[in-house]
Amino acid sequence: MNMFAFEFNEVKCGCCNWEVTHLYVLANSKKEARRLLKDGDAGLCGSCMCDLLTEEKYEIELSRKKRGGWEKLIGNESGQRR
Numbered sequence: 130m131n132m133f134a135f136e137f138n139e140v141k142c143g144c145c146n147w148e149v150t151h152l153y154v155l156a157n158s159k160k161e162a163r164r165l166l167k168d169g170d171a172g173l174c175g176s177c178m179c180d181l182l183t184e185e186k187y188e189i190e191l192s193r194k195k196r197g198g199w200e201k202l203i204g205n206e207s208g209q210r211r
């Protein structure tokens with residue numbers, strides 16, 4: 130599953146009802162994300178999306194392409210995880 134961001138001039142978050150400029154959708158493809166958003170089945174503001182991600186204990190996985198750069202950034206500490 131991936132997260133997709135959609136930009137608006139002004140839109141209401143379906144969860145907290147705040148007026149925001151970006152909504153985020155969890156879906157398997159951009160096409161699916163667009164459909165979920167259009168049907169009103171998804172679309173959360175940044176704050177609500179982060180609440181969902183932390184409360185539901187999602188795991189964030191880097192794409193293989195990005196992984197190398199990230200490890201370089203945090204320093205490769207394999208075997209030292211607590």
Ligand SMILES: [Zn+2]
Binds near residue numbers: 147175
């Ligand atoms: Zn919200």
